[in-house]
Amino acid sequence: MKLKWEYKISSEDKKYIKNHDNPDEFIIKLNGNIPYLVDDNKKQLEGDVNPFSDLDSLNRCGVAFACISNKTLSEGQGNRPSIKSKPTGIFSKEENFINGKYIFQRCHLIGHQLLQKKNDKKNNENVNKINLFIGTRLMNHGMRYFENLVADHVRETGNCVLYRVTPYFEGSNKLVYGVRMEAKSINNKDTKGLLFNVFVYNKQPCVKFKYETGEILTDESKDLSKKMLKTKQKYVINEKNNRFHIENCASVYDIKSQKKVTQKGEDLIQEKKCPCGICIPY
Numbered sequence: 001m002k003l004k005w006e007y008k009i010s011s012e013d014k015k016y017i018k019n020h021d022n023p024d025e026f027i028i029k030l031n032g033n034i035p036y037l038v039d040d041n042k043k044q045l046e047g048d049v050n051p052f053s054d055l056d057s058l059n060r061c062g063v064a065f066a067c068i069s070n071k072t073l074s075e076g077q078g079n080r081p082s083i084k085s086k087p088t089g090i091f092s093k094e095e096n097f098i099n100g101k102y103i104f105q106r107c108h109l110i111g112h113q114l115l116q117k118k119n120d121k122k123n124n125e126n127v128n129k130i131n132l133f134i135g136t137r138l139m140n141h142g143m144r145y146f147e148n149l150v151a152d153h154v155r156e157t158g159n160c161v162l163y164r165v166t167p168y169f170e171g172s173n174k175l176v177y178g179v180r181m182e183a184k185s186i187n188n189k190d191t192k193g194l195l196f197n198v199f200v201y202n203k204q205p206c207v208k209f210k211y212e213t214g215e216i217l218t219d220e221s222k223d224l225s226k227k228m229l230k231t232k233q234k235y236v237i238n239e240k241n242n243r244f245h246i247e248n249c250a251s252v253y254d255i256k257s258q259k260k261v262t263q264k265g266e267d268l269i270q271e272k273k274c275p276c277g278i279c280i281p282y
């Protein structure tokens with residue numbers, strides 16, 4: 001059996017990820033949404049195993065793999081420790097703050113809510129160094145959606161969930177191209193399982209940046225409202241809070257179907273609905 005950190009994204013999946021990299025794709029399913037995880041992996045993760053890989057020679061994080069259970073979940077959102085670590089691709093505040101919003105955030109490979117109990121305060125800065133990377137707001141938000149699926153499943157069923165996040169850095173780039181997220185529940189007989197295998201791209205609509213360094217090249221989001229008046233493109237509105245999104249925004253997954261309405265851009269502007277802060281659809 002391979003050591004748990006040896007799993008990499010296969011060249012076939014890399015090709016698939018590249019081929020699906022277009023402006024409208026933010027999250028795609030890999031391998032028909034079936035993870036490359038087996039129940040036996042649980043044995044590898046038992047005991048006092050560190051869920052994180054060491055940083056590589058370029059100071060970048062690697063595969064993180066843990067068995068998430070009621071023992072590792074945080075009890076609430078409180079107590080989240082402040083983060084001091086600076087992952088590769090870090091930017092100055094001024095460079096990152098565009099149109100009143102930050103483009104990049106520090107993202108966790110394994111979210112604090114899933115693994116809090118193992119990360120006591122003393123250990124926390126050490127964990128942050130190997131658990132963090134830089135990603136866009138949209139990416140962070142997309143990842144949170146899948147983290148929440150895992151947390152909810154563990155809380156609802158008491159099952160444990162094998163959970164692996166594999167960052168994909170191309171060449172010597174400082175910014176990650178995206179992350180693969182896989183989950184597989186180890187089921188009690190009576191419960192429905194949880195399975196996913198997705199790739200979340202590190203992108204932000206209308207913003208171009210260099211993956212080599214993290215430098216932001218262009219931000220066209222402020223010019224979009226004019227374009228949108230002309231466009232026939234469709235947007236998704238959440239009627240609960242009157243926010244509108246691009247169709248592939250990770251937030252769209254969270255909208256209940258009875259609150260989900262699709263409209264053309266030109267109609268939206270007239271109705272003065274509020275743009276989403278994650279996908280910046282304006």
Ligand SMILES: [Zn+2]
Pocket residue numbers: 244245246249250251252276277278279280
């Ligand atoms: Zn959105």
